[in-house]
Each structure stands twice: as C-alpha cells, then as structure tokens.
Amino acid sequence: MSSYDPHRVRADVPLLRRVIDGHPITYLDSASSSLTPRPVIEAMSRYYELRHANVHRGVYTTAEEATAAYEGARVAVGEFIHAAHPSEEIVFTKNTTEGFNLLVKSWGRANLRSDSVVVLTEMEHHANLVPWFQLREEVGFEIRYIPVGDDFRLDLSNLDALLDGASIVSFSAMSNVLGTKNPVERIAAAGHAAGALVAVDAAQSVAHSVTDVQSSDVDFMSFGAHKMMGPTGIGAFYAKRALLADMPPFLGGGGMIADVRLDGYTPAKGVERFEAGTPMIAEAVGMHAAVRYIENLGLAAIAEHERALTADALGRLRERFAGRVRVIGPSDVHDRGGVLSLDVDGIHPHDVAQVLDQHGVCVRPGHHCAKPLMRRFSLPATARASFGAYSLREDTDVLLDGLDHVIELFG
Amino acid sequence: MSSYDPHRVRADVPLLRRVIDGHPITYLDSASSSLTPRPVIEAMSRYYELRHANVHRGVYTTAEEATAAYEGARVAVGEFIHAAHPSEEIVFTKNTTEGFNLLVKSWGRANLRSDSVVVLTEMEHHANLVPWFQLREEVGFEIRYIPVGDDFRLDLSNLDALLDGASIVSFSAMSNVLGTKNPVERIAAAGHAAGALVAVDAAQSVAHSVTDVQSSDVDFMSFGAHKMMGPTGIGAFYAKRALLADMPPFLGGGGMIADVRLDGYTPAKGVERFEAGTPMIAEAVGMHAAVRYIENLGLAAIAEHERALTADALGRLRERFAGRVRVIGPSDVHDRGGVLSLDVDGIHPHDVAQVLDQHGVCVRPGHHCAKPLMRRFSLPATARASFGAYSLREDTDVLLDGLDHVIELFG
C-alpha cells in the first residue's frame, strides 16, 4: 500500500482554496495545465528577490548564481528523464510546441528530402503535426499515420510496413484526448529496426509516470513545465548528444554563436546553439522546483493514485450514465492515464463545460488541438476531465452531480 | 523639477538589499537585465495562486480570468508603445531575439529575394544580425550596413544611397554597447521615402524613454520584458496590423490554426497565428505589471534621472581617470542613454569586472553580443556599467573606488 496522500499535495496548492460561485473549485483540467504548488511559486519569487541577473556572460556574484541556477535546472530536468548526459542533451524551449518546431526545422530541414518518409499517428496533438506540415510545404516528403483503432489505441498491426523507408517516427507517449498510453519502447524498437529515428511527445506523460529516454531508447523528446506543476513559458527538448551535435541552428541571435562578423556567423557547439537570446531563467528555476516536487511525491505513487481515480471514475460514469455519457478513450485502466474525454448525449461540450462551471467544476471543451483525431471519431469536440497529483475521488462526485444538471437542462 | 525619487523604487526592489562579500550590492547591469520590483513578482505569484489556467480554450471561471489577464497584458503592452490597435498588433515572444527571428523568418522569407537589399547598422546586437544571416544563407540577398562614426554615432551622410532599393531597414533605437540613441524618426522617414519597411530593436530604449510607434512611424518592433523590470521568458513583437495580416506563420502547433486535417492545415488570422502552443501566461501578467510600474514612475522622469546620472558619471570618469579609463560611447548626454562601456588602460574587462565584484559592483564584461561593433573599434570586449530607474549617484562612487583598486592591482 502506498502512503501517498493527495491532501498533502492539496495543502501546497493555493489555487485549490478558490471558491467559484459559492462552490469550492473542482479542478479537472490538469491535462491542459496543472496547478502550481507553493514551492514552485516561491522558488521563482526567491530567484527574483535574491539572485536575478542575466546568465552566461557575467562574472559578478548574482550573475554566477543565476547561471548556476539555470544550468543546474538543465541537469535536473535531464536527470528527471534519465538522459545519459543531462547537461548536454537538454535545450530549454518556451513550450512543448517549440520543441517540435526545433526538431522539424533543425533536424528535419537538414535531413528530409522530397522522397523521405515521416511517420506520425492519427492521435497527435497539433504540436506534432503542424510543424511537419510546414516543412512538407517546403520540402515535400511523405507523411504516414499509424491508425487509431475503434478501441482508441494505436493499431500497430501494420507498423513495420508503415515504418518501411521512414527517416523518423514521431508520436505521443500519451494522448491528451483519449488518455491512451502508447507503447514507447515497442515503437522505438520497431523504428530503430527500420532505420528511423524516434521522437516522443511526452507532454502528457512526463508528470504522470516515470520517463527513461535511455531504457526506452528515444532519440528526441519534448515536454513542457506547465503540465508538470511547473511554470508557464518553459519546456524542454531532449536530443541524444550525438544527434544534437549534428543539428544546424534553429533561432539565431546572441548566446548561440561562436563568432559573428558582418559577413556571417559561426554557431556555438553545445546546447547553447539552440538557445538564442536571454533564456527563461526564472522559469528554469521554477521547472527545477517542479521536478523536485514531483520526484518527492514519487512518480510511481502519482501514477498509482491517478490510476485508482480513473478506474473509479470510469466505473461510476458507466453505472450512473449508461448510454448517456460516452467516454472517448479506452474503457479500462490498462495502459491509460487519467484523461476522460466525455461525449454527453448530443449535448455540446461547450454547454457541458458551461453548466459544470456553475458547480465550480473545471473541465475543458473543444478539440484539444487534435482535430484529425476528432474527425477520426466524427466528433466536433469533447468535454475533457483530467486528474492530477492533487485530485480526489470527491472531485468525481462533484463532476457526476454536475453532469446530472447538464442532462436535466439540455436533455 | 521632477519629484522623482529613486529611493522609492529601491524600496520596491528586494534584490537591492543583498550584501555581496560584506558590501551592499551596487547593481550597474540594467542594460543586461533589470532588477524586478515587488509588484511584478507579486503579480505573477498571485496569478499562480488564484487564477492559473490554460488560456483561450476554457469556459470555466479561472480559464476566463487567465485569458482576460493574458489578453489584457497584450493591450497594455500595445498601449505602452502607442500601437494604433493594441489588441491586434502585439505578438508575445519569449524574448527580443525571438521577435527578430519571427520578423526574418515570416516577413523576410515571404518578401526577400536574391536581389533584395536589407539595411542594418554596424552597431546591431546579434539578435538583429544572425537571423538575417540565416535567411541570407537560404535566399541570398544583400545586406548593407549604416556605418558607425568615430563619434560613436551612426554616420547618416550616405543614408539615402544605402537605402536605395532596400526592402527593409532594421536598427536599434539605442545601442547596448555605446549608449547611443539613434534618430528613429529620421531613419524611418528616409526608409519609407526609399520604399523600405522599418524595423526597430527597442530592447534598450523601451524602459528608458517614451516609445511611440505611431508618431515615429515604425512598422515592426521587438523588445523584451526582462530589461524593463519585468520577468524573463517574455517579449513583444509589434507589427502594423496590415503588415501582420499578410505575414505567413512562423512556429506551428496548437493555437495558431483555423483547421488541421491529416493532409494539411489552415492558419488562424490574427496575432494568434504567431503564438503556437501554450503561451507565457504568468509572464504576460508580469510584463503587464512592469508596464504599469514604469508608467507610474513616468518614462520622462526615468529618462531625466538617468540622464543626470550619466552626465555625472561621464564627468567624474574623465576627471578621475583621465587617459586611464576610456568610455566607448558618446562623451556627452545628448541622444545618449545610461550605458557606459569602459576600456580600462589595457586591463581586460573580465579582470575589471572580477575585481569590481569584490566591491559588490555588478558590471558586465564582454562583447555584449555586438561582435561586429567591437571589431569596428578594435576592442575584444568592454566592461559595461549601466543605469536603471533605481540607480543612484552613490553607485557611481562605488564604481569609481573599485576602478582605483583595479588599476592598483593590474596597473
């Protein structure tokens, strides 16, 4: 039995004390952005109060401290995903999305030709679609999609054929719509066997289960801090050291150069080649604090807690709303995270979310930046409830009561 | 007489209470990054404590509040630079540098051909050089430079010839090395007369004097929050509405699309076309607070205060170190900001800064991301002292005493 106590987490999260329209807040939107615990907020405040300075170019005390804090955060984030060379394989980005743009516009532009093949899946977030589309407009390669079955899981029956001739396979470790967890190791192994590199969108998975880029043999990874109890404005892009070394620059400017002359420039060598301009220093400090916070809770314990909440919610939704509320995602908790996309009996998700708001319940309506997946299931949108480390069974109680009201009003 | 009181500002800045090696900190590195006042730090903390949520896609209360805070920040930043359409002309970026990458890789890639001409200056920061070099590698246009005279000011005697045939002229409103303020209106008028668009790097000027993109008729502008008493991780890119409307997307991902299908995507129309992924929400709140803070102090009062400090420091440096310390920049305060690049009698700036650190003095040694300018004056580096709204005459006292020690040790 785990001694995990979500109430201790809740005590750290100031936002959970908000009262909405007379109701205590029921936050069920962690898949969109997680709430921020006090140690993370305070780490950033303390940074600004005590040691803020620009990094990398100062010799004075606070500049050294800020640099150590920034580089220390890089190492902590690298260790968090078990990178082999934490200080040399993590590039800070502004969000998960920028990481994919960096991958596509640096590695992709250098390596893809008109006859190349890129393999994605039908369940990708726009972050792992649109950058590829942008480069395809320029270069003209083929994109193939691993299909999603009616069981809301990737259909891997044709995987080897899909990977044949591919330069890269890029896919999410967990769907932000379905909650489906994809078999990263298996796809990575198949990709490598086919001679393709392997990129993983870890935005949804990284705060909810252990990530190990070495044991799962992933070449590239992108994720953001704001879904892992960290701040907005920062994410991390991981690339194996040998791959990073060969990638051409992405954005240009100060800090990413070895030399600049009026007739051209020489890029810097290491991770700094991809960090043009003053970086997100306070945000790196906040992301570091979030990593520590999550590690202290224990990723296995968080995963177990969320699995129990999900199993309970799936069961109760089925019992109480049989036929009237459909969960768009796997019906059991095997290889599945705490994301519940709901389709309520012909009632538009926007209306579902609006009524739930009156109960203090925060769920997100929309296509969740996965329009191709929504089309795959002929849905314009869903109302998505999702769990975090601070979620409780009681949150599901309030959600279910709110759904009763929704059905009463529009039914 | 102005009633401006830097001590009131100092009371708001926690970092100024730090003691370094027994000395109270003497912060003279605001040109690199400014110190953060409590109202800015607290605005961000309060955001995380009370209303953090992802923006734009939520209907629940905190998501609406976060969206209103984010869009409200956009309007405040737009008004701060007197944009005609504040809500439609400001794109949030991660820093000044990203703004130039956006300009070059969106507007530039769509509009420049191998026979195009881009006009820059010899005093540009790498942020306004390297992105142009990157695109030139692809497209192959001509770059011309407005030269810098021995008086450390732009030599505009040949301006019309330089602008002949140019598509754009892009230059800094104020040099981060020399302190020189360039005549924005004059260059903008000449640029437009020649049929060129006009882009301004306002990183150094925006927190130190009034910026009015309408009266100076600027087409594009980029600046960052961390040099205006705001947070790291956010900046703003301004483009006139009609120009922005025609610019193709930059980074791709969620939030910047109208539709995504497996075979392609349709970009969104407004400023959101340039904001892929979850934006810097807390940072926008912090930047908004910084704008308010600066507006309350009054930009004219800040400018006057810094001009007095600069005049005093220039005079005292001349008196006390005649010949031994050279200021790399205009010798009077006419069209000049509070940036003092020092060249100390054959002593390397790194060593100057190291010794000053022992006095609690924070100055920045290096090429300040303006290597071409350093080459222009045959200097490897300078030790740069710079003032902010909280600076005092007493800061100059400590700097001068420290310089005595530097000369004693290495002279």
Add this chain to the structure above:
Amino acid sequence: MSNLEDLYREIILDHYRSPRNRGELECPPAHRIEGFNPLCGDEITVYVAADGATLSDIKISGHGCSISQSSASLMSAAVKGKPIADVRATIDTFKRLMTVHESNLDDEQEPEPVDLRALGELAALQGVVKFPVRIKCATLAWNTLAQGLDELSN
C-alpha cells in the same frame, strides 16, 4: 459570476432544440459560406440567396453549441426576406451588442448604446456578453453571414 439563466434563456433553448431554417440551398444560384470557430471546433455553413436587393432565402447547417446554434437560428429568422441594407444594419447592431464587454480590454471608443427593442428576439442573446468566451459562439453565424454579403456584392 453571472447566472446560467442569463445565458440559457428559454428562447435560446427553444431555438437550440428546434432550429429555424435548417438545411441547404442549391448553389448556384444560392451562395455558400463556411465559418469556423477554431477554439471550440464549431463549424457553420450559411446558404444565402438574394433577389435583387433582398435576402430572399437563408439556410443553415453545421454543428456547434447551444449558443452558436440558437444564435444562427435567431439570425436566420431575423434576416430572411429583409432588404440587404437592413440585414447589414442588423448585423452591425448585433455585433455591437456583443462587443460591449470586449471593449473593456481595448482602448477603442465606447460603442454607442444598443437599442435592444430594434433587436426583437435577438435581445435574448444579450446575456452572452457576461460570458466572454461564449461571444465568439454567438457571433460565428453573423460573421459568416457578413462575409457572405460581401461576397454577394462583389
């Protein structure tokens, strides 16, 4: 916080449950315009037919939330058979009704007060302005129609 009753008035729920002028028109002669709300995935298709200076027929298809659907239905009832100039005026009035709140964010001049009586049943949608995210739902059909009128006159 505003009440749900301000948003989901009886008229709105009625138009949502029984939308008026639902369907398609043959194009040509009719004109077909698509509207998207990328934030929530609402999609609407407006078919308009003009007879001289009159908007002679209108049909609506697509899907969306109760606000976007009822707003489209209310709109179709309000403009069908009206002179195109009047339709444009109604669009303007309606959009002003919907921008009262947004103007707080921007520095553009205060809009003139809207004459609610001129709007008839449409006035039921005024509660939407208290729910800023829903304004885009309410205006989707109207923006799409406005675009259609522009295309018609080209």
Add this chain to the structure above:
Amino acid sequence: MSNLEDLYREIILDHYRSPRNRGELECPPAHRIEGFNPLCGDEITVYVAADGATLSDIKISGHGCSISQSSASLMSAAVKGKPIADVRATIDTFKRLMTVHESNLDDEQEPEPVDLRALGELAALQGVVKFPVRIKCATLAWNTLAQGLDELSN
C-alpha cells in the same frame, strides 16, 4: 565568496605581465590552431611544432583576460620540449583540476583527486575553480592545444 587573492596569485600576475613563448611560428612546418571563448571574446592562437614524438616548440598569440593569458603562458612553459604523450597527460590533469567545480552541476562520476605536485607552477591556477565563470578562461589555451595535438596526429 572566495577572495581575489585565490584567483590572482602572484605567479599568475607575473605570467600575465610577462607572458612566456609569446609570438608565432611559421606554418608549415608548425601547426596553427585558433581558440575562441564566445562568452567573453577571448581569442587565442596556438602554434605548435612537433619533432617526432616531441612537442619541440610552442608559441602563443591572441588576447584575453589575465587568467586566459597567464594560463596560456604557464601552459607553454610546461609543455615545451616535452614528449607529446606527457603533454597529453598534463592536459588531462589540468582539465581535471578545472572540472572539480563543474562536476557539482552534473551527475558524472567524481573525478579522481588531482596530484598537485605533478602540476608544478600550474597549480597556481587551482584557485580558478572557485570562480566558475573563469574556468573557461583558464581552459581555453588547453582545449586549443588539445585540438592541435589531435590535428597533428591525423
């Protein structure tokens, strides 16, 4: 906070004021390697000549701070006329001396303790590790020389 005296030892100031082996060598037969420190603008050019397995001559030009200049001067004195294998060993030892601090940031294994006696005058630079930003100054010449040896042996 460490003291300035740890950084600016007398030997260092001496090598800074009177750098040894300053100048250039004709290339070929000598080999010329450039090193940059992009952060502070330090530039160094190392000229090395090999005679069989011996580093027969070395000259240094360029500019930089007292730490990078004195480290280059100390290095030139320490390696000139030495067997190339010993030079490589000295480079390794010196770089280990300089990574003690950086290792706190990373999870790589603790370096073995450095035998300071083996370093002779070079040990004067050990105070640099207490000033992390200056480590890059101290190692610039060494990295440049290491690159030169690699190129020589190709």
